[in-house]
Amino acid sequence: MASKALPKDKIPQAVSILKKQYKVIGATPKGKNFVFKEIEDPNEVTLDYNTTILPLKKFFLPPREVIVEFNLQSKEYRGEDIKVEPKVFFGIHNYELQAVFRLDFAFKNGVSDETYLKKREKNVFIGVSYIPDDFHFSESVGIPTDLKEGFDIFLTRYDSHYRVEAMTEKGREIENAWEELLVPCDYEGDPVVHFKNKLKQSVAGIREIFHGAYNHPIWKETARKCYSCGTCNLVCPTCYCFDVSDEVILGTDKGVRARRWDSCQALVFTKVAGGDVFREKRYDRVRHRMSRKFAYIMDEKDRPFCVGCGRCVRQCTADINIVDVMNALL
Amino acid sequence: MSKPKVAFFDFTSCEGCQLSKLNLEDDLLDILELVDIVNFREAISDRGEDYEIAFIEGSLSTPHCIERIHKIRRQAKILVALGACAHIGGINAIRNKMDQDEVRETVYGKDKYLFPSIKAQAVSDVVKVDYYVPGCPMDNQEFKKVLSALLTGKIPEIPEYSVCVECKAKENECLYDYGIACMGPITRAGCGAACPSNGHYCYGCRGLVPDLNKNAAKDVMEKYKLSMSQIKKRFYMFNTNYVNMEEKEYE
Amino acid sequence: MEMKNIYVPEVADLIKVEKMTELETFFEVKLPGGRDLGHEPGQFVQVSVFGVGEAPISVSSTPLKKGSFEMVVRRVGNVTNAMHRLKAGDKLGIRGPFGHGFNMDEFAGKDILVIAGGIGLVPLRSLINTVIAESERKKYGRLIILYGAKTKEEFLFRDELGMWTERDDIEYMVTVDRKTPGWEGRVGVITTLIPDVKLDLKNTLAVICGPPVMYKFVILSLRSKGLKDNQIYVSLERKMKCGVGKCGHCQINNIYVCQEGPVFNYARIEDLKEAI
Numbered sequence: 063m064a065s066k067a068l069p070k071d072k073i074p075q076a077v078s079i080l081k082k083q084y085k086v087i088g089a090t091p092k093g094k095n096f097v098f099k100e101i102e103d104p105n106e107v108t109l110d111y112n113t114t115i116l117p118l119k120k121f122f123l124p125p126r127e128v129i130v131e132f133n134l135q136s137k138e139y140r141g142e143d144i145k146v147e148p149k150v151f152f153g154i155h156n157y158e159l160q161a162v163f164r165l166d167f168a169f170k171n172g173v174s175d176e177t178y179l180k181k182r183e184k185n186v187f188i189g190v191s192y193i194p195d196d197f198h199f200s201e202s203v204g205i206p207t208d209l210k211e212g213f214d215i216f217l218t219r220y221d222s223h224y225r226v227e228a229m230t231e232k233g234r235e236i237e238n239a240w241e242e243l244l245v246p247c248d249y250e251g252d253p254v255v256h257f258k259n260k261l262k263q264s265v266a267g268i269r270e271i272f273h274g275a276y277n278h279p280i281w282k283e284t285a286r287k288c289y290s291c292g293t294c295n296l297v298c299p300t301c302y303c304f305d306v307s308d309e310v311i312l313g314t315d316k317g318v319r320a321r322r323w324d325s326c327q328a329l330v331f332t333k334v335a336g337g338d339v340f341r342e343k344r345y346d347r348v349r350h351r352m353s354r355k356f357a358y359i360m361d362e363k364d365r366p367f368c369v370g371c372g373r374c375v376r377q378c379t380a381d382i383n384i385v386d387v388m389n390a391l392l
Numbered sequence: 393m394s395k396p397k398v399a400f401f402d403f404t405s406c407e408g409c410q411l412s413k414l415n416l417e418d419d420l421l422d423i424l425e426l427v428d429i430v431n432f433r434e435a436i437s438d439r440g441e442d443y444e445i446a447f448i449e450g451s452l453s454t455p456h457c458i459e460r461i462h463k464i465r466r467q468a469k470i471l472v473a474l475g476a477c478a479h480i481g482g483i484n485a486i487r488n489k490m491d492q493d494e495v496r497e498t499v500y501g502k503d504k505y506l507f508p509s510i511k512a513q514a515v516s517d518v519v520k521v522d523y524y525v526p527g528c529p530m531d532n533q534e535f536k537k538v539l540s541a542l543l544t545g546k547i548p549e550i551p552e553y554s555v556c557v558e559c560k561a562k563e564n565e566c567l568y569d570y571g572i573a574c575m576g577p578i579t580r581a582g583c584g585a586a587c588p589s590n591g592h593y594c595y596g597c598r599g600l601v602p603d604l605n606k607n608a609a610k611d612v613m614e615k616y617k618l619s620m621s622q623i624k625k626r627f628y629m630f631n632t633n634y635v636n637m638e639e640k641e642y643e
Numbered sequence: 644m645e646m647k648n649i650y651v652p653e654v655a656d657l658i659k660v661e662k663m664t665e666l667e668t669f670f671e672v673k674l675p676g677g678r679d680l681g682h683e684p685g686q687f688v689q690v691s692v693f694g695v696g697e698a699p700i701s702v703s704s705t706p707l708k709k710g711s712f713e714m715v716v717r718r719v720g721n722v723t724n725a726m727h728r729l730k731a732g733d734k735l736g737i738r739g740p741f742g743h744g745f746n747m748d749e750f751a752g753k754d755i756l757v758i759a760g761g762i763g764l765v766p767l768r769s770l771i772n773t774v775i776a777e778s779e780r781k782k783y784g785r786l787i788i789l790y791g792a793k794t795k796e797e798f799l800f801r802d803e804l805g806m807w808t809e810r811d812d813i814e815y816m817v818t819v820d821r822k823t824p825g826w827e828g829r830v831g832v833i834t835t836l837i838p839d840v841k842l843d844l845k846n847t848l849a850v851i852c853g854p855p856v857m858y859k860f861v862i863l864s865l866r867s868k869g870l871k872d873n874q875i876y877v878s879l880e881r882k883m884k885c886g887v888g889k890c891g892h893c894q895i896n897n898i899y900v901c902q903e904g905p906v907f908n909y910a911r912i913e914d915l916k917e918a919i
Contacts, residue, residue, distance in 0.1 A: 129650040130652070132693060134694050137734045139691065139736050169889065172902060173649055173889075175649060175889055177650065303890055304885075304890050305890070307696060308694060308695060308697070317694055319697070324891070335722075336717075336719045337719075340895075358897035
């Protein structure tokens with residue numbers, strides 16, 4: 063079957079069609095940056111962006127989320143009802159979806175976290191190819207730009223068109239719904255792209271390198287530049303640590319237990335009630351974060367918890383580049 | 393059960409924090425049902441000296457302040473510092489880096505000897521402070537949280553991480569993207585990143601994070617084209633008493 | 644498939660509350676229907692106080708005790724302070740038990756050396772009471788208990804300490820860091836007790852729980868006596884929020900204390916730089 067292409071100027075119409083059945087989430091400009099949000103006006107979505115400020119995790123593990131409700135009078139704890147609506151994530155880069163898969167692993171591994179996993183139901187992903195900027199380094203962590211794993215449809219950009227590849231039943235349904243917008247596709251193969259930000263060696267074997275690198279000078283060097291603001295954790299698509307606190311609604315018997323994104327770079331992160339802190343040195347915390355990405359946590363296929371989106375590099379005001387840090391170890 | 397008796401005291405300050413409590417409006421009625429306010433100069437004329445919880449606003453900047461705060465501390469079971477001046481010395485402390493005699497002369501002219509003043513200090517520099525509601529002005533919502541924690545026997549906790557954590561959670565664009573140096577990365581959170589969310593850089597009014605990396609902060613600001621004197625101004629605006637930008641110190 | 648929200652505590656009854664020291668209070672908890680907690684010695688639960696929050700607390704009773712379980716809690720943070728205000732008849736929330744405790748099968752036939760510093764005795768009491776139970780005692784060899792507290796005023800489970808002194812199947816030694824009026828016994832940190840203990844090196848397992856600073860010195864001392872790393876078990880404290888290996892706070896290098904611990908064979912963690 064000859065492949066089809068979606069002309070660039072038909073994107074808003076394609077989104078309108080999706081909106082009939084789904085909530086549509088896509089990237090939109092915010093100042094000079096981009097953010098993922100629910101699309102109201104089909105014209106606001108863009109397929110042409112480098113990276114959003116926050117990754118997709120905000121839809122599955124919101125920055126603040128109620129996990130338990132309680133009542134002081136009736137002495138009850140109960141789970142929050144989670145409503146799941148069918149959602150299409152439109153125009154998603156492949157590292158972004160890979161990061162969601164890493165989170166899926168983290169929340170399924172051992173004990174299943176329903177509060178997260180429920181929100182991962184009824185999701186449809188429409189991918190789009192991208193051109194790496196100075197910060198992306200996905201290829202180095204095993205995610206080349208032509209990896210289409212997990213998408214229902216993948217859109218590959220060629221000049222004024224996007225080649226449409228439906229990869230699942232859901233994807234084919236959507237392709238059919240777009241039928242009238244599509245034109246025959248003259249393009250084949252995937253465009254060759256180059257990454258400027260690169261690890262010196264492929265990700266295989268990095269884990270072993272960490273074993274001997276505990277006292278490497280790079281940790282202290284990096285810590286001198288780092289002021290532990292926590293930005294790298296917050297914007298990381300695979301960071302999922304959270305803090306939990308109870309809030310009583312003033313003047314009522316009701317309250318909630320909520321979780322909130324936390325940062326392992328903050329001194330308080332390991333502080334127990336008695337006052338002991340278990341990663342007191344800044345370089346301990348710097349090393350911990352990077353070790354977690356490349357050595358401590360691996361998914362079921364032994365893939366690291368860094369997807370090379372480059373957000374931590376792009377948004378670090380102190381210009382700490384995780385790739386440079388890794389390259390110092392390699 | 394009798395309601396806890398609460399008193400508010402103001403020291404060297406603009407009194408903005410006290411006024412800001414009056415802006416709680418609806419909530420104020422709820423609060424009044426839970427506590428007895430026995431001393432609150434801005435709002436009531438009674439001057440009760442029998443109280444359990446003392447809220448202190450303002451920095452300590454005269455010998456008289458020191459005398460008064462000791463007296464309050466002796467009476468209060470719980471003492472809470474409200475707002476930046478009480479918490480960290482705040483704006484008042486800017487003058488601590490200047491020649492004190494010159495400062496007095498500028499303010500009082502030839503009468504300067506009639507007005508003894510000392511360096512502006514945070515309340516905790518002089519007496520034990522149990523809890524804090526930071527900020528300039530203090531945040532009403534946080535005040536409410538602290539008060540309701542005290543009334544329910546909880547320890548009021550304020551964040552120990554940076555404003556960036558709250559700013560990023562809101563998906564604000566970073567002001568540094570616009571070349572604007574911001575104190576957010578090294579300032580204690582809890583304000584919900586109020587200033588950066590409204591397009592202004594963070595002034596650091598909630599105090600510095602517990603493990604400040606001063607040199608990293610200075611280096612970043614220099615990279616964003618702030619001169620050393622501008623950087624000092626940023627640090628000294630609220631945090632004079634807690635950071636010395638004259639000396640270099642690597643951790 | 645219906646999934647269970649792993650964060651919802653089960654509401655349980657406090658059936659006994661007793662002040663033990665200035666800082667520590669004893670709690671006995673009954674789960675709905677008197678169901679057993681089903682823990683192993685050394686495991687912990689997440690305790691919720693209504694309106695205040697949740698904190699990880701060691702279980703202090705032996706699994707052999709039926710119908711209820713016990714905890715001893717030092718008031719240090721928000722939740723533990725709030726627990727101290729609770730009375731018998733009040734409700735609290737329980738999740739767990741979590742993690743791994745002591746696998747008692749590994750202790751069968753062995754001499755057991757228990758080294759407890761301060762409130763480190765709380766989780767180890769679960770193991771001690773399992774070993775000294777009438778029906779179980781024959782399964783194990785010698786039971787040697789070394790206990791250290793700051794002062795005699797901080798001793799926990801005083802009735803039981805007295806009973807340990809009297810029983811001839813328990814070798815019990817105790818020391819305080821600081822002598823207070825009325826104390827006639829030993830003064831010194833807990834490691835000062837170790838040289839006096841005679842061990843059958845081939846057949847002894849040691850278990851340690853105490854303040855973070857204690858482990859390094861006790862382990863050095865045990866090693867110098869000739870115990871091997873895999874004969875030493877430690878129970879470690881860390882900050883925990885979720886108890887189910889998600890929130891990240893309890894992580895020591897690549898392991899989650901709430902999942903693999905809090906009890907570890909020392910040989911397993913000696914290479915983890917952040918552990919001890």
